[in-house]
Amino acid sequence: MIRSTGETWIRVEDASAVGAARRVAETLAASLGFGVHECGRVALAVSEAASNLVKHAVEGRILIRPHARPAPEAPAVVEVIAVDKGPGMPDFARALRDGYSTAGTLGVGLGGIARMASKHEVYTLPGRGTVIAMWFTSGTPPAFQMSGLTRPIGEEIVCGDAFACVDGPGTAVAMLCDGLGHGELAAQASRQAVRTFQEHADLPPAALVERIHRALSGTRGGAVAVARLDRDSGMIRYAGLGNVAGWIVRADGRQGMISVPGIAGHQIRTLRDYEYAAPPHSMIIMHSDGLTDRWNIATFPGLTAHSPAVVAATLLRDAGTRRDDASIVTMKVTP
Incomplete structure (x- = not known):
């Protein structure tokens, strides 16, 4: 985890x-x-x-x-x-x-x-x-196929965004939550989303986002997205609620994945899983609106060949805004 x-x-x-x-x-x-x-x-x-x-x-x-x-x-x-x-x-x-x-x-x-x-x-x-x-x-470093970063707004110590990932045999799952607002109350909502994800990570994405929605009742709520990758087939199942961006990224471009309007814990539409085929050597990237979605992967030559951590740090640096909490999750499609 x-x-x-x-x-x-x-x-x-x-x-x-x-x-x-x-x-x-x-x-x-x-x-x-x-x-x-x-x-x-x-x-x-x-x-x-x-x-x-x-x-x-x-x-x-x-x-x-x-x-x-x-x-x-x-x-x-x-x-x-x-x-x-x-x-x-x-x-x-x-x-x-x-x-x-x-x-x-x-x-x-x-x-x-x-x-x-x-x-x-x-x-x-x-x-x-x-x-x-x-x-x-002290041993041999594993080959890291998933990573994520969070960064709080301005000089805040607590970040209202959170993420969690599970990389199992043949299947990888990632969740990102952007808690509404900033500071400790936003972080409480995101931490609750992480706990719910940990308990139900085996569910399909839409069902998992629905569980998180119910778990965030009584909190500030937040925007939530879940992506599940089948490494053998290269198929992605994705469900997003609110202003979380999901992308399938190749060295020369990207494809957006669908998130529906709403706030987990407060307002929700009928959710469904969307399926996408990810080409070999592509990446799945999810980020909160603390990163502008105007970044262009083609302006970062060779970046997709690097580890998920380096990709996340580079995009957070260049696309992140200091006016909001920021979070990003990156996942390699092909190990």
Whole structure:
């Protein structure tokens, strides 16, 4: 189960943020049972990434969180995502070399980060910014096929949006809820949606959205969408209520999925499942209206080849608005 809990976003604009990011990462690693050496490795990599943001980036932020275990016996994973709107890296291969730096690229220490992380990915666009994702674990990092991010409005600590995902044998299911308004009351509605999803994730999407609608009675309510993917056939069943966008995304374009007007917990129309065929190597993306729907995947060359976490972080950075809570879920159609 993947859900939007335990996330810590840190704005990295001056040197004081480097220590804050390091402490959060080290504390999380220790709480997950990492040894002293592993905790130090996580802390050093995060310090390096944060220092790079301070020196070279614009609007730098770091997300630090535990990644859900695909199975109870799987090793714990610390996930770190550094996002910026800086100059990007025109010569990425050169930036991986130890000691390479320029005043205009995010490159210091990238080679060291690559060695310290159990797994890492970098997506960079010259003039638009860089996303660096790092995963730290004592074992082999799993191949992540689903991910999601939430980000609260402005300086709020609590996000009113939430998501949850289940990736089972041959079937993947994702739910996203945009709690009405902002702050704790919106978050209460979204948390209730997550709990209901966890209890009834095996239901068809429309039936599950109906259950969530009933469960949100007495809360502020929210917009809700559920997507169920059959990986063997590539068929998607989708049901959406309210202002949640659902897309089937290819490298060269996207297809919208239908959400009907309404507010879960308050106003609802008759729901039905809509079925779509997803081509191989496409992605399912759902997001709240905290992201504008005017993004164009064709302006992000090569992005769909990256992990769901990197795709989510890149779109949240470029399509997200600071005037609303924001959430996004991404799912690979073909493992």
